[in-house]
Amino acid sequence: MFEFDIRRRDGRARTATFQTPRGQILTPLFMPVGTQGSVKGISPQELLDIGSQMILANTYHLMLRPGEQLVAAHGGLPGFTAYPGPFLTDSGGFQVMSLGHMRKITEQGVTFKSHIDGANVSLTPERSIQVQEALGADVIMAFDECPPYPAERGYIENSLERTVRWLERCHAVKTREDQALFAIVQGGVHQDLRQQSLDLTLPFGTPGFAIGGLAVGESKEEMYPAVAFTASRLPEGKPRYLMGVGHPEDLVAGIALGVDMFDCVYPTRTGRFGYALTDDGRLNMNSSAPRTQLEPIDRDCDCYACRHYTRAYLAHLVRAEEMLAPRMLSLHNLRYLHGLVERARTAIEQGAFQVWAQTWAQRYFREAVPQWFAVALETGRQTEFSTS
Numbered sequence: 001m002f003e004f005d006i007r008r009r010d011g012r013a014r015t016a017t018f019q020t021p022r023g024q025i026l027t028p029l030f031m032p033v034g035t036q037g038s039v040k041g042i043s044p045q046e047l048l049d050i051g052s053q054m055i056l057a058n059t060y061h062l063m064l065r066p067g068e069q070l071v072a073a074h075g076g077l078p079g080f081t082a083y084p085g086p087f088l089t090d091s092g093g094f095q096v097m098s099l100g101h102m103r104k105i106t107e108q109g110v111t112f113k114s115h116i117d118g119a120n121v122s123l124t125p126e127r128s129i130q131v132q133e134a135l136g137a138d139v140i141m142a143f144d145e146c147p148p149y150p151a152e153r154g155y156i157e158n159s160l161e162r163t164v165r166w167l168e169r170c171h172a173v174k175t176r177e178d179q180a181l182f183a184i185v186q187g188g189v190h191q192d193l194r195q196q197s198l199d200l201t202l203p204f205g206t207p208g209f210a211i212g213g214l215a216v217g218e219s220k221e222e223m224y225p226a227v228a229f230t231a232s233r234l235p236e237g238k239p240r241y242l243m244g245v246g247h248p249e250d251l252v253a254g255i256a257l258g259v260d261m262f263d264c265v266y267p268t269r270t271g272r273f274g275y276a277l278t279d280d281g282r283l284n285m286n287s288s289a290p291r292t293q294l295e296p297i298d299r300d301c302d303c304y305a306c307r308h309y310t311r312a313y314l315a316h317l318v319r320a321e322e323m324l325a326p327r328m329l330s331l332h333n334l335r336y337l338h339g340l341v342e343r344a345r346t347a348i349e350q351g352a353f354q355v356w357a358q359t360w361a362q363r364y365f366r367e368a369v370p371q372w373f374a375v376a377l378e379t380g381r382q383t384e385f386s387t388s
Helices: 044-049 059-064 067-074 077-081 093-098 127-135 151-174 190-204 220-232 249-254 268-270 304-308 311-320 324-349 351-363 371-381
Strands: 003-011 011-018 021-029 029-031 055-057 088-091 103-105 110-113 120-123 140-143 182-185 207-210 240-242 259-261 275-278 281-284
Touching: 003 324, 011 324, 021 029, 029 324, 044 140, 055 077, 059 093, 059 120, 059 127, 067 077, 067 127, 077 088, 077 093, 088 127, 088 182, 120 127, 127 140, 127 151, 151 182, 151 190, 182 190, 190 220, 207 220, 220 240, 220 249, 220 371, 249 259, 249 351, 268 275, 268 324, 275 324, 304 324, 311 324, 324 351
Parallel strands: 029 259, 055 088, 088 140, 140 182, 182 207, 207 240, 240 259
Antiparallel strands: 003 011, 011 021, 103 110, 110 120, 275 281
């Protein structure tokens, strides 16, 4: 049911097909984030039109509002949201970190105050799986603790060991065979702690593995050695998911290092702030230049906004605070990221990924390619160490 078949490799970068109950997806892929059961401002049909393959929904938020039983009454997330394709649900572990002073972590789980009404709420590994089974996603995540950055080394070590114990409890209570449970590797930016987490996590043999605990405040120079180290030691024949990462440069660098799946709120959030993503970097639609430009955001983009509107018109909508502006910029940004991974897949299939990535980076970074990115590409060239 959850077959993962690698099609082509180019260095560590690879393309594959991942079979889910609601359809086959092609990797590498970017997943739009529908935190509350909706990708902000974008309809399900629009998501399909721009090539979205899989949507991420948030366990914590949907558990609190409207409650997982109402979602289950619709037949799960596809019926509830009218998006017919595959879903992935996070476990609520990221909110454990982001809630900060509002929560308390124990061996049993996490207790916190609802951000909606202040009510006391408990989230345990068992409860997380119960909610995710009711939501009915194709891929569900094991309940974990995502340590903040910076954090003391001892805290990270205790946290990753607790995460493994929570994984064992998730594994024990999972009942649905039509859902793939992914384990999450933690360890912060410390390679020896990443290895410790790998040693404890890989024996569970879950259908896929996620790289967690990154993109939480550390620098790119700290993040990408941890990505390279972890991805190269994850099983070759299973999908690798880098959680919460989705800037264009992150997708290209992550794909170079063998990552298959990404998600992030960045494209829609930055769209709501009036920015458009392009191969030439981020275009500020709040600035003066676009106000008289009669060209689309991106001549090579096939999204609705680029096919119908000029930069000048969209800049006018931004200044006028018309709701169409964040919708169209978000739609374009999502299509840009989907198109970026599509181009990466094509380059891998043709054995030309490194050349393509270097050419893209020269344009995107305006010939000032940062060292961390160059190192990531060079590492991606090398023969990969992997576990079976």
